[in-house]
Amino acid sequence: MNWWGIHNNRPEIDFVDEGFVALGWDAIDRDVTDLVKDRDVLKAELHAAYPRKNSRAVAAWAGIFIRFVIDAQPGDVVVHPHKEEKTVNFGRIAGPYEYAADAATRRHRRAVTWLNTGVPRDAFTQKALWEIGSTLTFFAIRNHVGELEKFA
DSSP, X not given: OOEEEEOOSOTTSOHHHHTEEEEOOTTSOSXXXXXXXXXXXXXXXXXXXXXXXXXXXXXXXXXXXXXIIIIOOTTOEEEEEETTTTEEEEEEEEEEEEEOTTSSSOOEEEEEEEEEEEEEGGGSOHHHHHHHTOSSSEEEOXXXXXXXXXXX
């Protein structure tokens, strides 16, 4: 079982209430299951959709998509810090990657069964908060699993 962190910069979309986690990059307006099989093809698609972004950003985004679609598996734990509420939510990935074509935004999704929500940030050490505060949208949590697992 792996541990993943995810951020949501669109507070109007409530991952917990909706029962999923999601990536943005709405200009990629299709299922990316085939794209993630070849990093170069995925990067070309991202660059075409976001031509003003530099190659370094596009490469990082490609890695995020690959982790989200391929590496994360049902049963893995997802940790979602809720910035506005100053809380942390813990869930279990409940299904494969899905593309929600009819959604207005955040169409790249994974269903999540939320296990523990609204845990105050002050329940964690500063080092754990730094790790789950990564600048990446979707990222592996490796260093503070022992501290976090009692909440999942």
